[in-house]
Amino acid sequence: MSGARGSVDALDVERLAARRGYVALFAGIDFSIAGGEALSVTGRNGSGKTTLLRIVAGLTTPAEGEVRWQRQAVRPFDPRIRNAVAFNGHLPALKDELTAQENLEISVALDERPAAAEAIAAALEAVALTRQKALPVRFLSQGQRRRIGLARLHLSQRPLWILDEPLTALDADAIDLLGALLERHLDRGGLCVAASHQPLPVAVSRMRSITLGASAPA
């Protein structure tokens, strides 16, 4: 939720550094984005894109530096960041035993203001899974699973979307759909941080980008 005009949501990251074991992944990462902007994180495999996203989402503690949400420093699992973030990691976050619809109902019920049943049906229709909604997720293809993730974004009220490789396994229609969802989200004053090897389907004017590992080629 971005408040009244003038109080735009803001995410600032300062001097961020991360290690995996003894290996320094990246250091001195700075960026700021405000409501309506998307940040694309690029970099070769193993450059720490996922780790950066996990730090911003408040899942991982950075080795150095800090993440600020609304100008206030947030530590991992801070309630303020938990209320703000919609995290779409590279794991599907779906229960194989449950149907697409049940998965959506369950994940939506975790929100402070759960979406109504009609909204869930609409989201399933938007991602073209209405016919498969009663199938257990284990019978769905990789792309169809990713589409459930899109339906979750469709229902999300959170201002800060964090997407890890959102284009993986999506067909052309689904990529268009993701583009439409992102544009709508940014229009509403939302923010997005996404790691991707392909260009994101968002207007270039609203995109910023950083590249990890660029300063220190191997």
Next chain:
Amino acid sequence: MNSTDTRDIDAQRTATSPADNAADDARASVLRAFGWSLARDLRIAIRSKAELGVQLLFYVIVVSLFPLSTSPSRDVLGMLGPGVLWTAALLASLLSLPRLFASDFTDGTLEQIALSPRPLPALVSGKIAAHWLTTGLPVAVMAPLLGAQYALDGEALSMLAIALLLGTPILSLLGAIGAALTLGARGGGGLLALLVLPLYAPVLIFGAGAVDAVRAGVSASAHLSLLGAGLIVAIIAVPFAAATAVRIALD
């Protein structure tokens, strides 16, 4: 004059009610989080019935192996019975522990749960309650039937059920900490057994002791009181410890 009075009263009302409302909201939020994860895990458990059956059958088989492999003498079996029935309950609980967090961890739903605005200790408590309802409770219900193989009389069998009803929730609770701490560790299953079984020992001692006491014709109330006290301490402390362990595992 009048208007200032009413304004004062209004001010008072707004000064006191937000605190009350906040407390009510917090309680409602905790209960909703508990109910959410309890209902979710029960629904998933019902969909994967085979896993539940495996754990209960494991209990039945382990308990039945001892009379087959030792002596048919009533004295020997009566002496072995409480210990065997309890030890097998520990092992059955251990067998089902990885399911508590590991599948949520590998499919990414645990990240979503930990990142949700709901209080994590309450969400974890709901998962533990579902775990007990699907593993500990069936064992406690089944045990008196199996105890008949050990020549235990009616009084000892009902004490066995009572002790298991008090003790198996402690097993689920303590096990949850171990299950969360070993998430993502290689050889997690074996490590989990090493970590959790020593913690289970007091439950085993007082649980089996309660049945032995009844067999010896003494009161078992001391054993049951200690089990009850252990359960209360575990219910209060474990959700916070397990929630912290989950966050560490996700880091």
